[in-house]
Amino acid sequence: MPVSSQDIPIPAAPSAGPGAPVFWLRVALDVPLHGLFDYRSDVKAAVGARVIVPFGTRQLVGVVVGHPATPALEPEQLRDVVMVLDDTDPLPEDWLRLASFAARYYQRPLGEVILPALPAGLRKVSAYLGKRAAGGPVRRMDRRAASKSAAVPADQPPRLNAEQADAAAAIGALQEHRTVLLHGVTGSGKTEVYLHAAQQVLARGRQVLFMVPEINLTPQFELSLRARLSAVAGPRALAVMHSGLSDGERLQAWIGVQRGEARVLLGTRLSVFAPMPELGLIVVDEEHDVSYKQQDGLRYSARDLAVWRGRDRNIPVVLGSATPSLETWNHAERGHYLRFTLGKRAKAAEPPAVRLVDTRRLALQQGFSPQLLEAMESRLQLGQQSLVFLNRRGYAPVLNCGSCGWVSQCPRCTAYTVMHRGGGRFNSLQCHHCGYQARVPRACPDCGDQDLKPMGRGTQRVEEYLAERFPQARIARIDADSTRLKGSAAALFAKVHAGEVDILVGTQMVAKGHDFANLGLVGVLNADAMLFAQDFRAPERLFAQLMQVAGRAGRHEAGGEVIIQTDYPDQPVYQALVRHDYHGFARYGLAEREAVGLPPFAHQALLTAEARELRMSLEFLARARDLPAADREAYPEADAITLYDPVPLRVVRVANIERAQLLVESRNRPALQRFLAQWAAALPDLARELRIRYNLEVDPLEI
Numbered sequence: 001m002p003v004s005s006q007d008i009p010i011p012a013a014p015s016a017g018p019g020a021p022v023f024w025l026r027v028a029l030d031v032p033l034h035g036l037f038d039y040r041s042d043v044k045a046a047v048g049a050r051v052i053v054p055f056g057t058r059q060l061v062g063v064v065v066g067h068p069a070t071p072a073l074e075p076e077q078l079r080d081v082v083m084v085l086d087d088t089d090p091l092p093e094d095w096l097r098l099a100s101f102a103a104r105y106y107q108r109p110l111g112e113v114i115l116p117a118l119p120a121g122l123r124k125v126s127a128y129l130g131k132r133a134a135g136g137p138v139r140r141m142d143r144r145a146a147s148k149s150a151a152v153p154a155d156q157p158p159r160l161n162a163e164q165a166d167a168a169a170a171i172g173a174l175q176e177h178r179t180v181l182l183h184g185v186t187g188s189g190k191t192e193v194y195l196h197a198a199q200q201v202l203a204r205g206r207q208v209l210f211m212v213p214e215i216n217l218t219p220q221f222e223l224s225l226r227a228r229l230s231a232v233a234g235p236r237a238l239a240v241m242h243s244g245l246s247d248g249e250r251l252q253a254w255i256g257v258q259r260g261e262a263r264v265l266l267g268t269r270l271s272v273f274a275p276m277p278e279l280g281l282i283v284v285d286e287e288h289d290v291s292y293k294q295q296d297g298l299r300y301s302a303r304d305l306a307v308w309r310g311r312d313r314n315i316p317v318v319l320g321s322a323t324p325s326l327e328t329w330n331h332a333e334r335g336h337y338l339r340f341t342l343g344k345r346a347k348a349a350e351p352p353a354v355r356l357v358d359t360r361r362l363a364l365q366q367g368f369s370p371q372l373l374e375a376m377e378s379r380l381q382l383g384q385q386s387l388v389f390l391n392r393r394g395y396a397p398v399l400n401c402g403s404c405g406w407v408s409q410c411p412r413c414t415a416y417t418v419m420h421r422g423g424g425r426f427n428s429l430q431c432h433h434c435g436y437q438a439r440v441p442r443a444c445p446d447c448g449d450q451d452l453k454p455m456g457r458g459t460q461r462v463e464e465y466l467a468e469r470f471p472q473a474r475i476a477r478i479d480a481d482s483t484r485l486k487g488s489a490a491a492l493f494a495k496v497h498a499g500e501v502d503i504l505v506g507t508q509m510v511a512k513g514h515d516f517a518n519l520g521l522v523g524v525l526n527a528d529a530m531l532f533a534q535d536f537r538a539p540e541r542l543f544a545q546l547m548q549v550a551g552r553a554g555r556h557e558a559g560g561e562v563i564i565q566t567d568y569p570d571q572p573v574y575q576a577l578v579r580h581d582y583h584g585f586a587r588y589g590l591a592e593r594e595a596v597g598l599p600p601f602a603h604q605a606l607l608t609a610e611a612r613e614l615r616m617s618l619e620f621l622a623r624a625r626d627l628p629a630a631d632r633e634a635y636p637e638a639d640a641i642t643l644y645d646p647v648p649l650r651v652v653r654v655a656n657i658e659r660a661q662l663l664v665e666s667r668n669r670p671a672l673q674r675f676l677a678q679w680a681a682a683l684p685d686l687a688r689e690l691r692i693r694y695n696l697e698v699d700p701l702e703i
């Protein structure tokens, strides 16, 4: 039944049989088989329309991607479409091109790209055929006729400074595709540039897609967008899309933009797949952020797809960052991207002063140097906020027995379990890899000694210590644990913005994007943990993260200060931070990558295998690596490709599954793409034979 091509076939006129007309539909389904599936229908459903079709003994929602001139099976073997779903317009052509490109580029079946991109209601058979279907989810939604977005009073935009005005005018005037890098230091007012450019695009009757890396950045952005745009385009003109929405909310946003009622879409990475027939501008804020990369299923980079989509639609794409990814920077340096620079802070006169505290010979108190504690004390006296940044949640990363050396380990992973304070409930040991949880034992499971000690510290312990040290201060902690409940992150951030918090303890969740008005000091604990990671992108990521978190200090008033505690103050990353020297860091980083042939000067893919035993994972990878040599004709590109030796992952076992990976690399991207297409087609058989699970990731961010 599957036909071979992943490409969208060109619509062809179906030949009607005798009597009632018969149409052949080629349909993409979310099944793990490469290929598309042909069906018979007495309605000519358009390309992009959704249909319910039989598949084996089940029924599935699929999307029509073509009308084959000759179906892949004998006509009498074709099964009939059950229902053509006409409650929405067909998916737009350019949307199908985007999905088709993503499927090709990331080596996935088209149906596995198309269907998961749709809101759940649009791809569930039960939403249409169930007892309570009532005409399907879209008609049900329309009958409820949501009208909850209230008008927001318009705000008074600030007068743009010269750098902002130049960038906004130039971007707003672009009438065709360019990728624009907006390189603005932290607090330079990139948001204003986006808003001004967007207004010009909206005024021309086009839609705008705004992407942000994290859900918890959407409320702040949403407010600015509403205040600025609802006067122009009406309160319903803004839609929001992220993974925290209910199915109904997601559907409403999707339908709103597809119908063109919503003129602006604000969303996280998944919004790159929103159908926007009149799209005129895409903005990707914090373009360097790793959250733009999807980490399972279709492992796409939303930033890269945004650039592709902009080129395909011939519209401008703006990538904004204080610390652009080296990939993006390289494009700008070579003149592929237009670049605008905002070199000054919009409000405060100067960037915050970054100070390194050498912790090698210091007596620390719960990880705090006397310098940092003193600085916090004086900010308290000034009535300013401090932020303590520590990228480790929980109370302590491991529990240890002082007498026999026992350490808390996950029974299912090669990892320690992290101690968490229960806050009223019992204290627990949690595995951050597989979710395993257990009570903290009363005594050492090995020797019975009762003196178990938490080693090191996470955000909970830091919070506890600060509460003792600064009893007069109001302290809040923002991390994945304190924000588990829906709405709790927004509530905590609102407290910080309202000045109801003196000291904020947080993980990377607090580092990005937020425009804190009264934050004078940022203290960074334990930055060194990332310094010697094996990943070649670790220094780049550390630099970006520290630059971002440092950038939260002194945004509205001069005199912001950043203290980074480190045992390695001479490391180039830290030295570059003190000088606020992105350029120097990027130059050095790119030269190094070029010398050893790493991205962006080479392109990579990563094959990861998972099995009960590491031996099996390694065997699968070894055999996958040998495929090209065994069939040289099938792999004409093989000489341009480097296949490395399979290696176990750093955390080998997770949830009793042992994992290994194989890196594929080439300086020639098209050759790599052709190679991968061939290779990816051969892997399922091998995986079946060895009973192994695997995934192939193109342009992996972590190796």
Ligand SMILES: Nc1ncnc2c1ncn2[C@@H]1O[C@H](COP(=O)(O)OP(=O)(O)OP(=O)(O)O)[C@@H](O)[C@H]1O
Residues within 6 Å of the ligand: 158, 159, 160, 161, 164, 184, 185, 186, 187, 188, 189, 190, 191, 192, 321, 322, 346, 347, 512, 513, 514, 515, 551, 552, 555
């Ligand atoms: N021209 C201007 N005059 C006065 N204030 C401005 C101007 N432009 C922006 N601002 C204000 O400056 C602050 C910082 O702006 P914004 O948050 O957009 O910075 P950013 O470049 O996105 O920084 P980051 O990269 O750190 O997120 C905001 O409070 C914003 O309202």
Ligand SMILES: [Zn+2]
Residues within 6 Å of the ligand: 410, 411, 412, 413, 415, 431, 432, 433, 434, 435, 436, 654, 655
């Ligand atoms: Zn585990």
